[in-house]
Amino acid sequence: MNRILIIDDDQPLGLSFAKILSQEGYQTENAFTGREGIDSVKNKPPDLVILDIRLPDMGGLQVFEVIHDLFPKLPVIIITAYSSTETAIGAIQKGAFDYIYKPFDVPDMLLVIEKAVAAGHCMSSPVDVNPDGEIFSGREALVGSGSSMLEVYKAIGRVSATDATVLIRGESGTGKELASRAIYNHSNRADKPYVVVNCVAIPETLLESELFGYEKGTFTGAVHKRVGKIEQARGGTVFLDEIGDMPLSIQSKFLRLLQENSIERLGGKEPIDVDVRVIAATNRDLEAAVAAGTFREDLYYRLRVVTLTMPPLRERKEDIDALVEYLLTRLSAEMSLANPGITAEALHKIKQYDWPGNIRELSNSMKKALIFNRGAPLLPEDITLDQEKTAQGDTVNQAIAGNLKSWIRALLRTENQERLFDSSLDHVAALLIQEALVMTQGNRSHAAKLLGISRPTLHAKMEKFKIR
Incomplete structure (x- = not known):
């Protein structure tokens, strides 16, 4: 069970939020002063700290710096009022995971907490290479001693000691994310942040702001400045999963990061220097995407400085x-x-x-x-194999098949085939999510496992497709 420490001098708020987190399956502890929080972290490091920026005995940023010096990979979420924005951004630039404004929306906060706990696990759980013996049950691992896996291990060993951009290719389920973490664990940035961005899980309209952040007033609802994932990873590593699905509109801005080590927030006018190492992964045929004009050729060549291919099972x-x-x-x-x-x-x-x-x-x-x-x-x-289909699996396939004829007929009639193809893929994804939720009687955690995606990804897709 993941343990969360809440450091906030507002006792009613802290205790009521701890109760909510307990109902979500977390183990919680409250501290009402900065010193009490620091002592708690020293005695028993939690999986996540939620820290108010204003405390009665010392500043929240000072508390964060002490905690970060003790445990640099421990994720910390800063709770702040609007007047503390610059302080919170300073904490992000020094390694905090995220900052949330009071009063916060509980479902949104729970989503950030879930991401923070997962990020902390990624940073603090080393990935072993071809382990054996007792270490099997203790840590995640890349396993195998065949010739193809030996080549993977060699490549990880060679590239880990450098800051070179790495492109990890391979089919879904081959271990691309584990390979990325193995590179991070053995690099000279292993004590810095490791930030994961799934280019498929985040809707296109939000992906740019998620990556690069935005300035206050950039769009409706931008009531304060926001730091993006790339700035959060200062000095560390950014892992871009499914980069082959990154929209063309964002690829040019990402290319600038690789070329100039700088970004611009949405609505910003000045470049911001960032020092990050980029590891990307895809199961797409990027060469075909370049030929089709859906992936920039210059970005493709910038990404493939070092290519590592994970073999299928x-x-x-x-x-x-x-x-x-x-x-x-x-x-x-x-x-x-x-x-x-x-x-x-x-x-x-x-x-x-x-x-x-x-x-x-x-x-x-x-x-x-x-x-x-x-x-x-x-x-x-x-041993259940996919070819031994269940009745539930057949239900999903039949539901999809029932729509294929109408999509094909519409595709033959339309002049904008690419746009319809994208909407058809969205239709398939929405249908799968709806079927999974029906099968699991609305249990989102079980539905995410059934679909083979994370719960945050499921939440993002449900929001995108307006599934309730």
Whole structure:
């Protein structure tokens, strides 16, 4: 259970918010002075600190600096009044995760907290390379000793010691995010922020402000200055997941970051120097995207200074024994279950399947097998493969298929085919989300797991498609 420390001298607010967080599954602790908060962090470091900028005994920024010196990878969310904007921005530039204005909207705050806890986990959880023994259950890892994975390890070793931009390519579920974190963990920026931006999870209208921030008055609702993710990562690493889906309108601004190490906030007139290392990942065919005019050629060449390709699982079946052992050990420890082991027959079934969802699909299959296991070693019938479709899965496919004919007919009639194609993809995504929510009876956490996405991504998509 993730533990959150709230440092705020407003006792009614702090205690009531702690109650809300407890209902969301967090373990909470309150401190009402800066010194009390610092002592609490020293005694037992939490997973996240929520810190009011104004405290009775010392300034919130001073408290932040002490905490940050003690635990530089501990995420801190600053709570501030409008008059404290510049102070909060100063905290961001020194390593705070984010700042929220009072009075805050609880659902929005919960979303920021979820992202902050995930970011803290990424920064403080090293990724092992080809681990063995007891370390299996303790840390996340890139597993495998086949020739293709040995090349990945070599590439990570070579590029980690540099500040070169890295492009990680590979199919979904192959471990691109783990490879990115391994590079970060072994780099000279490992004690600095690691900020993740998913270019698909954030609506296009919000992605630019999320990346670059904005000045007060830039648009309706911009009642204060906002720092973007790139400024938050000063001195550290920015991981841009699914960069192949970055809109053309933003690619030119991102190119400037790579060329000049500077950005401009929306509505800003002066460039802001930033020192960040960029790691990007995509499962898209960028060469085809460049040829189609949906991805800038100059950005493509700027990104591929170093390219690292994660092999699909079907091309590294020699690693399946080690992967299954790792997943069973780690997942059983996470779920507090005994590791039952696996029979040779079940391993044979796993090796005969191509795993189009790669390691993510294998992990989901192992998790399901552990949940329904009765204590004996896993048998072939315990391993559910995608080709063994469930009635629920068929329902989703039938729902999508029911719309394909109408989309195709409309596509043949329209003059703006590209625009309709994009809207059709949105229609598919909205339909999948609706089906997942129906299947899980509205449980968003379970729906996100069913779809193979994070809860923040699900929230963002629901907002984009106006799904209630």
